[in-house]
Amino acid sequence: MISVEEALNRLFALAGPLPSEPVSLLDAAGRVLAERVQATRDQPPFAASAMDGYAVGDASSGDVLKVIGESAAGHRFPGRIGRGQCVRIFTGAPVPEGAKRVVIQEDVTREGDRITLGDRLDRSDNIRPPGNDFRKGVSIDAPRMLSPNDVALLAAMNIPTVEVTRRPKVALISTGDELVVPGEVPGPDQIIASNTFGLHALLTRLGAAPRLLPIARDTEASLRTCFELVDDADLVITIGGASVGDHDLVAPVAARMGMEQAFHKVAMRPGKPLMSGRLGNAMMIGLPGNPVSAMVCGHVFVAPVIRAMLGLGATPAPRERAPLAAPVTQNGPREHYTRALLEDGALTVFERQDSSLLSILGAANALVVRPVQDPARAAGDTVDYLPL
Numbered sequence: 001m002i003s004v005e006e007a008l009n010r011l012f013a014l015a016g017p018l019p020s021e022p023v024s025l026l027d028a029a030g031r032v033l034a035e036r037v038q039a040t041r042d043q044p045p046f047a048a049s050a051m052d053g054y055a056v057g058d059a060s061s062g063d064v065l066k067v068i069g070e071s072a073a074g075h076r077f078p079g080r081i082g083r084g085q086c087v088r089i090f091t092g093a094p095v096p097e098g099a100k101r102v103v104i105q106e107d108v109t110r111e112g113d114r115i116t117l118g119d120r121l122d123r124s125d126n127i128r129p130p131g132n133d134f135r136k137g138v139s140i141d142a143p144r145m146l147s148p149n150d151v152a153l154l155a156a157m158n159i160p161t162v163e164v165t166r167r168p169k170v171a172l173i174s175t176g177d178e179l180v181v182p183g184e185v186p187g188p189d190q191i192i193a194s195n196t197f198g199l200h201a202l203l204t205r206l207g208a209a210p211r212l213l214p215i216a217r218d219t220e221a222s223l224r225t226c227f228e229l230v231d232d233a234d235l236v237i238t239i240g241g242a243s244v245g246d247h248d249l250v251a252p253v254a255a256r257m258g259m260e261q262a263f264h265k266v267a268m269r270p271g272k273p274l275m276s277g278r279l280g281n282a283m284m285i286g287l288p289g290n291p292v293s294a295m296v297c298g299h300v301f302v303a304p305v306i307r308a309m310l311g312l313g314a315t316p317a318p319r320e321r322a323p324l325a326a327p328v329t330q331n332g333p334r335e336h337y338t339r340a341l342l343e344d345g346a347l348t349v350f351e352r353q354d355s356s357l358l359s360i361l362g363a364a365n366a367l368v369v370r371p372v373q374d375p376a377r378a379a380g381d382t383v384d385y386l387p388l
């Protein structure tokens, strides 16, 4: 059995970054920027007023000035402000020539076309100089998962399309005679395929394009039929049938279909029967069927693989550290990912850790990572965890 770290390294060896494609800014959020982009203009492109008020030249408290025109957003005042003059101005409007500052309207009294400046003028000049936000040529570097804020910045830079990494296409194959999909009426010996849907959600959130294939029954023919439906997927994920029981067909059938196996079995809990390799043009990951095992392997292995395919680098799932709220017993020979609740800055590991208990996973917001042979830990000891 190999370690989690070694398994990740072997997965990364199979998961290269995918090519890029152009997308409209409207489709760019959640995608990974693949090429550096540069602003094509200064923002603001002219000195702009930061407030509603009056643009004035050299003027001080008590001065009386004549209003000679107006500068509004999108409509500049074409002239120049001379001595004893001012221009009515609004937020975002170009500041006229000759203006030294914008006096906010609250600091002014107006009668007809005359204003009197108040006793205490705002200290700021209320002018945003050209390029105050960013200059032409300023860049956003790749790779970067684009957020809604990034999209706003790209739009301000006048960039209508961006090159992003193609979404990894992932085919999900559940296996088992006992499974039906949610909404179907299960037979007396059947259960609902659950982790399949959890993994689909996880993949979508990561920026992949998952697709559910029909459930493979526990026969070689059925499993082969599903593998043949994989089409042009970058990654095939099977769920279940990965151990060495009589009905666990994934490894032998995949091998007979030509899979080059990279590993089978990892020293971790839950998730020991994990396997991976290359099948045709796709990478293949065989997940254990137990609902929590499959989801934990999703967080520990599938998520970093998808990030690597997106060009975000080959790095393990990010860990954080926090103290334990209650003691934990010593760990055995496999790295243990225990469901826990992080509350008020401290971690409580749930008593029940059976890998069939999705309700405990649902209540958890952290996976506390117990290293191989980690001794018993007391309350207050700091441990690693993966945020969920």
Ligand code: AMP
Pocket (backbone or CB within 6 Å): 174, 175, 176, 178, 179, 191, 192, 193, 194, 195, 196, 239, 240, 241, 242, 243, 245, 248, 288, 289, 290, 291
């Ligand atoms: P297996 O690896 O096929 O032996 O499955 C281990 C356990 O996980 C069995 O109890 C299966 O019924 C269950 N299981 C397998 N696949 C799924 C799935 N997609 N959703 C929920 N439970 C599953």
Ligand code: MG
Pocket (backbone or CB within 6 Å): 175, 176, 177, 240, 241, 247, 289
């Ligand atoms: Mg099974």
